[in-house]
Structure formats: structure tokens, C-alpha cells
Amino acid sequence: MDELVSLCKRRGFVFPASDIYGGINGFWDYGPLGVALKNNIRDSWWRNTVECPPIGPDGEPVSIVGLDSAIIQNPKVWKASGHVDGFSDPMVDCTETKKRYRQDHLELLVPKSGEGLMYAFPENQPDLIAAKLKQARVDHSLFETVTLPEIPVSSYDRVVAPDSKNAGTLTPPRAFNLMFETYIGAIRHEDHKAYLRPETAQGIFLNYKNVLDTMRVKIPFGIAQIGKSFRNEVAPKNFIFRSREFEQMELEWFCPPDEAQTWYQFWKEQRMLWWLSLGINANNLIFRDHDADELAHYSNACVDIEYRYPFTFPGFGELEGIAHRGNYDLTAHQNHSRTKMEYFDQAAQLAAKEAGLDKEDIARKSRYIPHVIEPAGGLTRALLTILCEAFTPDETRPSKVVMKFKPNLAPITAAIFPLINKDGLPEIARGIYQKLRQKYTLQYDAKQSIGKRYARMDEAGTPYCFTIDGDTPQDHSVTVRDRDTAEQHRIAIDRVDEFLAEKMLS
């Protein structure tokens, strides 16, 4: 992972935010190559979700519209959604060191005897634990390991906190809300408090009624949004995997309650297909169904698509969640805003009548608050996944590493090199560059040896390099070098456009 982080900074994919001021924990800037790659992923999702959505079970494209809602909304939104009251992590403070910990991120050595001191440590620090035990001259085998939430708060007076020598310095856990707060207008008053959205999803629920009233959509349909969200994470970690400012790609799919299970399966499959279309190896992706005790109380089912990140290897970590949210969100907003979210389904009413259902069943099928299937992925997490997946060490190459992006995602589609910077070669190269730059993202480079130029493009993940050499003025052809195989072949200048167009489709 360190190598990837280092390459990301060295080649302009991802920089620490406020780098020249020593950074700021949990925030990242996306450099020239990073923003190009991120935009390509974003555009693929938007194209495949909004502009050209997948074919539904009836053979027709499903109906989805786009949205871009504000990051700051009326604070009542977050009261209704449950985020003001529930979106929090339980934290404990150490009164001695003034350090703060997530309760479930502390591990505890508990004497098997049931008596005596217990020692707390940040999770996954076996070396720290061993050192502490050695220092305290106690035998590891006399202890068992639990997490802090597993012991009652009344036992905290026996707990020795990390970096502390005394027991009893940890406070009882307190909820710490993950939403960033701010104030609107000139006055700092509770009435003017607002929040930075912790998810883009609520912006969609807020506009469900507006979209229904203006866009002539019929259930089932979806509303999709890409945008930034903010979470005041206590412990941002793993590079851009868990950051405090991040980008989401969320779809809310509104459907009749009876069909929710079918659509849940549909979106589960579709989302996996999309991730595979980005060129991710199927072996590195899994579905992980949530256990019953992981589900929110209103949720009927939830599955994560997980990726095998370097920092979870050989295990997997979350990439996208597909949740069956029932009618929880629309009902909550209906109750808090007094706006009716009920849908009258004329087609379902007709079908129910024709099927000879009784009055009650007809009413139930024709008037309902739609159920929601929510495929919610992270754009910044997608970027991380594509970076991890593309990262291919290769000791045989000068660059030692090749970034194997799919051609349509690569930040630079092709490079144009004059082999030497004279004899008319630059003029031919500039001609090709000027003509094709209208259609593709190209890089022109005439500096240093051709080997060094290939190496730079391997690190940047540029799939094709076209070199204009001494034969070009005669045979009107150039060499094209394939990033993945490092093989070269000759191609007529006239065919370069066609060659690239074809590769971008695959």
C-alpha cells in the first residue's frame, strides 16, 4: 500500500490536502491524473445509470433521472432521517492523557481469574500488548482479549487506558455525532445550525415528490446523484478509503412493495456487472450479505460488494452497499414534513381488478409509499479500487511498476512521441497530436530517451504510445506500443484514430 500511496503522490494522482501546511487529517486533493481518472469513473457510472440505464426484466431500459442536491439542507432533514439522533459513534475519553477513542476500537486484556487490572490497547497492536505485558511482568496466558463494549461500564475503574499507568481514567462512552456542523447567517444560534450532508441519499428522498410531479416518471423509477459527502470520522484511515470528505454515487430505486425483493436482486447483479466492466478482476470482488443483526431495524436486506484491498488482504473491504430500505425514508419525511409520499399506481390497480382481487387487496396494490432499493457506492473508493487493481509491479521494466487501467478509464489515452526532436519528426508528431487531441486525451512528449518516456507512461497508466521515427516520413506509419505487453507494431498514421476509437470501446 505504501508503494501505491507514494506513486499516487509522485505521479500526481492523490496529494495530501494542505500539503504545504503539514496536511489536514482525513482530507485529500486529487491531482491532474487523479481527477482525470476519477472523472472517467464518474462519467461511466452516470452514463450507465442516468443517460443509458440498464435493460430491465421487461427488455426495456429502466427509467432513471439525475439530480444534484445541495450539501447543506434544512436541518429538519437530518432530524427526520435520524442522523441528528442516531448517526454517532460511542467514544470514551481518557481523563489522564486527554485522548479520545472509539469504544469499539479499544481491545482489552482481561484476567481470566476475573479479578485485577484490565489493560486497554488500540485494536490490532499485538506488539504493543506484548511489550506492555513484559513491562508489567505478567503472563499473557493468564489473560483473554475482548473489546471494550463487551465489559460493563461499572468495570471501567479496573481498566488501564493506553499510554496510562493508572486504572480508572476512561470515561463512560458518549455518543459523538459524525455530522459536521455549521451556522447559516450571521448569528451563532441553535436555530441557525446546519449540517454538511453525511450522505447524498437524503437529497434524493427530499426531491422524490418534486421529481414525481415534474418528470412524468412512473413507479418503478430511480433518481441518481453523484456528489461530495462529509463525515467527521474520529479515525480516518487507509489512504482515501475512509476520509472525512468523500464522493458518493447513489441511486434510490422506487418500486411497488411487492416487487422490492425482485428489484433488490436485479440491482445486486447490475451493480456487480458495472464494477466488472471497469476491468476489476472478478476474483477480487465478493458479495457479502449482511447478517440479521447488522441490518438497520427498517431494512429487509443489505449486501455489500467488497473488494480485496491491499490493507484487507487476504480479506475484503466495503466498496458499495445495496440496501433494501423498505419505505422507511419516505415515511420518515412524510411524517416530519407533512408532505404526502403516497403513490397512486393506476397500472397496478387495473391489473388487480382484472385479476379479480378483493377490494382491500386492490387498494393495497394501487396506493402505497414506494419501497426503495439503494445501491450506494463511493466514487473516491472506486478510484482507490481502480488504483489498487491497476497497480502491477514489474521488475523487468525501468518503471518497476505499470498502472494497468482500462483504456477508457486511463487519465491519458495515448502519448505521441517524436523519436528524436529533429529531422521533421516533431512536425509530424505535432500534426497527429493537434488533430487527435480534439477527440482523445493525449500527451505530447519529446524529452529524454524513448525508454524513459515509455517508463513515465507505464507509471501514468497510458495504454498506448505512438512513436514517430525515421521511417515515418517515408512510410507514413508510426509504431504503437502496448502498455501491458510492451510489444510494438507499426500502424499507418491514417489508422491511429480508428485504432484508438476501437480500443476505447472495449
Add this chain to the structure above:
Amino acid sequence: MDELVSLCKRRGFVFPASDIYGGINGFWDYGPLGVALKNNIRDSWWRNTVECPPIGPDGEPVSIVGLDSAIIQNPKVWKASGHVDGFSDPMVDCTETKKRYRQDHLELLVPKSGEGLMYAFPENQPDLIAAKLKQARVDHSLFETVTLPEIPVSSYDRVVAPDSKNAGTLTPPRAFNLMFETYIGAIRHEDHKAYLRPETAQGIFLNYKNVLDTMRVKIPFGIAQIGKSFRNEVAPKNFIFRSREFEQMELEWFCPPDEAQTWYQFWKEQRMLWWLSLGINANNLIFRDHDADELAHYSNACVDIEYRYPFTFPGFGELEGIAHRGNYDLTAHQNHSRTKMEYFDQAAQLAAKEAGLDKEDIARKSRYIPHVIEPAGGLTRALLTILCEAFTPDETRPSKVVMKFKPNLAPITAAIFPLINKDGLPEIARGIYQKLRQKYTLQYDAKQSIGKRYARMDEAGTPYCFTIDGDTPQDHSVTVRDRDTAEQHRIAIDRVDEFLAEKMLS
């Protein structure tokens, strides 16, 4: 303007944020058609700035890279940039009504005699002024109108505030910082205070050094960014023109000090050309050079590109500013961060030596902190401009209004209609739709009369409607209806793709 705002809501371009909760002043959500239009403008800017930048004075494309920096940065950034101390509006409070006003937004009726009460009003409210004078039974001709900043604070005891009957209720003006504040981490302490960026520009200056070190760029070059910014405006107004959350498109162009004036002229022309390329009538755009007293102390020159908005008609309002910022920003960040921003210009050194300059001049020309030309436009303001420009009342049409977007900006490129929903027409129409939706953003519509369908597309600004009619099964052609002329002609089904591709280029 009211008609446009109403159409924007009715057709899903722009909704008030948190609409179902009564809204939130200064925030807007972009609906399905709005986000499509906004994305098209965004992509045009990005394409023309980053991916395929304009041709420079030497006949080669200029060098520009993209960036996407975090909204929340280390607070030291805003101290260095001057925003913590200087980014504020002077506000006055009324101690009676508890209302707050921007000092320069209050107009004052001052007795020409120099004695007696003065009456304050919100700006541009002649009716209010007339009513007040009538009520107070005083003669308008005895007064002259000034703005509040024009009178000394010592005279405030003679000022009658709006909605007040007594004089002397206005406080002296106080600075109110326009940056939204928040806190990072669990502790609400001054040390953890952070700000939402009020402009994307500083994120670029922060990364100038990182880009220079990683991207093999040479001066002159540019860094471009599109993203959200936030300003805690006291009085958001004019629809999405002045909102508290908005999107910017900013380019910082770094160049040798000697060339700054040339590049300032270059960008001034280029930016106007880009706005014209969006189809804006040249008569509705002007340059407005800033007067010397409008310029920031570090700025050598600044020009606004202004548009004739309905709410400024017959005058103009700001659309984009092109500023010559000197080396103010990089120098400020160099001083605060202790990071050297100096650039060693090898080419300039060589040229200076060859020109036989003396040692001092050679040093001056080869080592410098680059000067910056900043073309800074608003994406949300661009959206408003395109909406205003496209809005074309037409009483002869059922829709009464046509949105005349350029084909490549239109949210929906084309609509596909079967004239009647039977006789095999829907099948042909679906076939065309399914084939072309891979390339274009299409809408399929089989509902209601063809006239109503055209009317809907006129309001949505869809430039072309293809209708599959009774002749289609025989002659394999369809009618294409032009939005702007309402004229129709027949075109072979096989030629529809080519027809659209051509229109999208123009």
C-alpha cells in the same frame, strides 16, 4: 424572471433545496434537466480548458492540468490567503427590529437642508420610499438619495431604520466573515476550527508546488478546477445568481512576470470566445474593466465578463472575472508555509544571456515567483445565464415558451415519438431509441397527442423530435422536427445518427 423560475421548477431544472421543509434560504437543488444542462456546461469548460486547451500565441496548445482539491483545508490556508481577516461584509443591525443589513445595501433619504431625520430603505425600493414619504407627509424634492456608507457613523442617531419609527436604532457597521465555519474532530475548540472554502482558487495555489514537482510542466502553464464553494451571504438573491452554495470553474495561469500583461489579454479574449461558443448572443455580453479603486491592492488589472440578466436589464451583471493577481497568492503562501514558490526558468535564462543582458537582469528573468492570471467563472451562474439566454416566449406555440439551448448543451438531445401507440410504430420507435441511446441522451415518449409531446420538448429545450408515423414501415423514414423553426422534414432512419452527430458538433 418569475416565469423562468417557475418553468425551472415545473420542468425539473432547479428546485428550492429542502422544498418539502419550506426550503432553506440561499440553497438550491438541480433537478433532472438542470443537472444534465449543468454537466454539459461543465464538460464543455473542462474539455476546452484541460483536455483540449486553446492554441497559444506560438501556435501550440497551451499547457493546463486539472485538479480537484478538498473543500475543507487546513485553516492556516485561509489565514495566509487573507480570507480569515479580510473576507467580510460590513453589516449594521437594527436594535429595534433585530434585522441585519449589509451597510452598502441600505439607501438613505437625506434632507437637502442638512438637518433633520434621514430615512433608510433596502436598495431599489422606490415604491417603499414613496409610501414612507407620503405617510410622513414630507416632500420628496427636499431629499437626496445616498447610500449608508456615504454618511459618517456619528450621524446614525438621525437615521430611521427600515420598518422602524424611531431614529438611532442602527448599530455601527461590523465585519461579518463570509466563510462558513465548522469543527474537525470531536472537540469544539478554536484549534479545531475549519472553514468551507469560499473559492476553489486557493486549492490550486496550495498545489502549485506539487503540480510543478510531479507533472513536468514548465512556466507558463495553468491549473484548472471545477467544484463547489460556500459563502455565508447575508442576502442571497436573484434565484441561483447569488446563493450560499455554488459551483466555480477557475483557472490559475502561472507565467513570467514580464509576460503577465500579454497573457491577461490572451485569457480575456479566450474566455469571451468560450462564452460565445455556448450560443450566447454577443449583444448580451460585455467586458467591464475594473476601475483602479475597485482593484484589490495586489491586483494590476481585472475585467469582468458581464451578462444582461433579466434582473439587471437593461444593465449587466457579473458572469466571470479575469484578474491579474500578480504574485500575491504564491508569495502569501510562501511566507506562511515556508515553502519556496520560486521558479527557475532555464529557457528565460538562456534567452537573457543570448540577448547580452547584464547579470542582474539575467537573474531577475531566470528566477521569480510566477505571476498569475485568473479567469474565474461560476458554473451555477453559467447555468443561469444559459437558462436566461435560452428562454424564448412564443405565444404562437402551445407551450408559450421555447428553451433554445444549443444542441450540445441541451439536457435531452432528441426525443423519439411513435405517432400512435400501435400498428407496429412503437416497435420501430423503440428500436431507434435502443440503438441511439448508447450515443445520445434521448427521451422516448408515446403518451398523449403529438402536439402536447412537442410542447413538452419545447419547454425542455430538446432540439430535435423524431416521429415514427404511418409511412415509416413503408419508406423507412421518419419526420424530424426542429425546435427553433418548428419545421419538419423527412429523414431516412439510417441517417438519424449522422444527422444528430453533425448537429452536436455545430
